[in-house]
Amino acid sequence: MSTLLEVSGVTVTFDGFRAINNLSFQIGKAEMRAVIGPNGAGKTTFMDIITGKTKPDEGRILWGDRSENLLKMTEAQIANAGVGRKFQRPTVFEAQTVTENLRMALKRPRSPFSVLRHRPDAQEKADIEALAEEIGLKDHLEKQSGYLSHGQKQWLEIGMLLAQDPQLLLVDEPAAGMTAPEREHTTDLLVRTAKTRAVVVVEHDMEFVRRLNCKVTVLHEGSVLAEGSLDHVTSNQDVIDVYLGR
Amino acid sequence: MDFIKRTPSLPAVLFLLFLFTLIVSVFSTGGGGDLISTSMVKTLGKTLCLCLAAIALDLVWGYCGILSLGHMAFFALGGYLIGMWLMFERTKNIVMEAATSQPLPLTPQELSDAIGNQIFGVVGGSDIPAIWFFADSLVVQLILVVAVPGLLALVFGWLAFRSRVTGVYLSILTQAMTLALSLYLFQNDSGLRGNNGLSGLQNIPGLGHVPQSILSLWFLWASALALGLGYLLASRIMDLKFGSVIRGIRDDEARLRFLGYEVEHYKLLVFTLTAVMAAIAGALYYPQAGIVNPAEMAPIASIYLAVWVAIGGRGRLYGAVIGAAAVSLASTWFTGGQAPDLPLGFYTIQWVDWWQVLLGLGFVLVTLFAPQGLAGLVDGIFRKGDSK
Ligand SMILES: Nc1ncnc2c1ncn2[C@@H]1O[C@H](COP(=O)(O)OP(=O)(O)OP(=O)(O)O)[C@@H](O)[C@H]1O
Numbered sequence: 001m002s003t004l005l006e007v008s009g010v011t012v013t014f015d016g017f018r019a020i021n022n023l024s025f026q027i028g029k030a031e032m033r034a035v036i037g038p039n040g041a042g043k044t045t046f047m048d049i050i051t052g053k054t055k056p057d058e059g060r061i062l063w064g065d066r067s068e069n070l071l072k073m074t075e076a077q078i079a080n081a082g083v084g085r086k087f088q089r090p091t092v093f094e095a096q097t098v099t100e101n102l103r104m105a106l107k108r109p110r111s112p113f114s115v116l117r118h119r120p121d122a123q124e125k126a127d128i129e130a131l132a133e134e135i136g137l138k139d140h141l142e143k144q145s146g147y148l149s150h151g152q153k154q155w156l157e158i159g160m161l162l163a164q165d166p167q168l169l170l171v172d173e174p175a176a177g178m179t180a181p182e183r184e185h186t187t188d189l190l191v192r193t194a195k196t197r198a199v200v201v202v203e204h205d206m207e208f209v210r211r212l213n214c215k216v217t218v219l220h221e222g223s224v225l226a227e228g229s230l231d232h233v234t235s236n237q238d239v240i241d242v243y244l245g246r
Numbered sequence: 247m248d249f250i251k252r253t254p255s256l257p258a259v260l261f262l263l264f265l266f267t268l269i270v271s272v273f274s275t276g277g278g279g280d281l282i283s284t285s286m287v288k289t290l291g292k293t294l295c296l297c298l299a300a301i302a303l304d305l306v307w308g309y310c311g312i313l314s315l316g317h318m319a320f321f322a323l324g325g326y327l328i329g330m331w332l333m334f335e336r337t338k339n340i341v342m343e344a345a346t347s348q349p350l351p352l353t354p355q356e357l358s359d360a361i362g363n364q365i366f367g368v369v370g371g372s373d374i375p376a377i378w379f380f381a382d383s384l385v386v387q388l389i390l391v392v393a394v395p396g397l398l399a400l401v402f403g404w405l406a407f408r409s410r411v412t413g414v415y416l417s418i419l420t421q422a423m424t425l426a427l428s429l430y431l432f433q434n435d436s437g438l439r440g441n442n443g444l445s446g447l448q449n450i451p452g453l454g455h456v457p458q459s460i461l462s463l464w465f466l467w468a469s470a471l472a473l474g475l476g477y478l479l480a481s482r483i484m485d486l487k488f489g490s491v492i493r494g495i496r497d498d499e500a501r502l503r504f505l506g507y508e509v510e511h512y513k514l515l516v517f518t519l520t521a522v523m524a525a526i527a528g529a530l531y532y533p534q535a536g537i538v539n540p541a542e543m544a545p546i547a548s549i550y551l552a553v554w555v556a557i558g559g560r561g562r563l564y565g566a567v568i569g570a571a572a573v574s575l576a577s578t579w580f581t582g583g584q585a586p587d588l589p590l591g592f593y594t595i596q597w598v599d600w601w602q603v604l605l606g607l608g609f610v611l612v613t614l615f616a617p618q619g620l621a622g623l624v625d626g627i628f629r630k631g632d633s634k
């Protein structure tokens with residue numbers, strides 16, 4: 001399986017504090033990966049680095065078949081190269097409707113002049129409706145997203161992620177604030193997505209991770225502590241000490 | 247059309263604007279009535295131009311979240327660029343007319359010297375500066391009204407947005423630009439007559455036979471047309487997906503970057519577009535004002551514009567219009583000496599001095615009790631819920 005993203009030897013320091021320490025990570029083109037680790041392990045910072053929000057002090061990040069250097073790109077260029085992200089705290093445009101949020105996310109030309117020329121069309125309408133169906137917001141399309149419940153905002157953000165049609169999905173704690181059936185729906189969706197794309201899921205809930213049924217990377221103090229199947233890492237003594245044993 | 251349905255304020259504003267202009271025309275001196283003096287017509291026409299400038303600021307600040315405190319510099323610049331043609335052409339006509347009584351026609355050199363003397367005598371010069379090269383062409387100067395402020399905004403915005411200057415730092419930077427421009431123009435060798443500015447702009451070359459009472463109506467209608475078109479264009483753009491992205495930049499620009507939008511390019515476009523809008527408003531304003539000088543682009547002018555938009559209610563186009571119209575007219579009334587003094591026995595309030603205090607107080611009250619501005623109150627009457 002060919003590699004989609006290769007992170008090697010990345011280090012990030014915040015005011016002398018090493019949030020990420022010589023981290024290396026790889027993921028293939030159609031692969032699901034769960035990233036777990038205690039609070040403050042650096043999981044969110046890891047996603048910040050890939051998406052260009054935080055620039056590392058050291059290390060390399062290569063992307064795609066042509067091994068492009070992600071560190072040389074702006075956040076927007078990285079997103080357009082095919083990296084999509086769902087934030088830990090749901091961040092949607094609260095002053096705008098569900099439709100408007102999804103429309104902005106849909107994979108269409110992003111430059112100001114092409115967006116100026118954009119007019120809603122039947123194809124777009126169908127795409128938005130299909131997404132809304134998937135995320136259970138079909139009856140709320142014209143609702144202002146600020147009025148959605150926490151769980152619905154999570155769904156909307158997942159919908160926006162899917163709308164971008166990315167090659168790599170970085171999903172930070174998708175199940176927070178969801179009910180049991182909703183969690184199940186989320187795992188289904190993620191597993192289905194990972195058949196054709198790379199998906200990285202950060203999650204604290206072990207049941208959720210188990211249902212993803214994929215390789216697990218354990219982060220601790222900014223580096224990889226263990227990697228392998230869930231059973232493999234949960235039987236690792238280091239992992240038990242820093243994370244599970246507490 | 248769906249667009250009109252989603253923007254119910256648009257037909258209302260356009261209709262009221264038309265009605266207003268019509269009524270003013272009918273009752274004006276130029277229209278045969280005698281209720282509204284020519285100078286009042288000019289004040290109202292100027293007010294419409296200020297409303298257009300307020301819409302420009304509302305777009306860039308209320309919708310895109312960039313508090314520019316420099317848009318009145320673009321406004322005044324627009325005035326200067328049209329003023330150059332007005333002044334040059336009129337002076338040329340006067341010089342040529344005077345020469346008709348001479349036995350020999352003027353050589354081009356004599357003509358140029360005479361014009362130079364007339365225009366630049368006040369700053370001790372007689373050469374026509376290079377920036378006046380196109381001043382005898384209305385078409386070119388009209389193009390420059392758009393091009394010069396547009397280019398200035400483009401360069402300034404490119405430098406500022408590229409380094410991701412935002413928030414209050416950007417506002418300070420725009421103030422600095424305004425101050426620098428106005429200080430430059432105050433100099434006698436700026437080529438634009440220093441602190442004298444350009445004057446006599448109410449006299450339109452070639453239209454000397456048309457009385458001011460009629461000309462003022464033409465400008466009133468032209469200003470109303472520009473405001474109407476500006477309003478239409480602004481509401482149309484904000485109704486598109488483009489508007490969605492612009493409002494997204496205001497609310498969470500980092501999120502938009504992760505969706506793949508180059509936020510800086512959008513900011514640059516909106517900043518430049520609104521600078522051009524302000525410049526066009528200025529080009530219509532100053533022929534009605536008659537004079538444009540560097541004091542017009544003093545930093546305070548741009549701050550006032552922001553105050554009007556804040557009082558009117560930013561993020562709503564009619565808010566900008568209401569704010570600019572109400573506050574600038576009130577300001578004219580209070581500072582023009584028409585407002586009766588208020589005797590308190592121990593002290594007499596003279597509005598010329600106290601208007602600033604009243605305005606400041608009004609600003610504080612609106613901020614505290616109507617954070618959505620006057621338009622927020624209008625909204626509250628017509629519908630519940632949030633506005634777009
Ligand atoms: N911008 C920043 N400035 C300073 N310190 C930061 C910054 N961002 C993150 N950190 C620190 O880096 C460490 C890693 O943070 P991060 O948010 O990546 O953890 P996490 O693994 O996502 O934790 P959680 O499970 O709680 O979400 C934490 O100690 C955090 O305080």
Ligand SMILES: [Mg+2]
Pocket residue numbers: 043044045088172
């Ligand atoms: Mg986190």
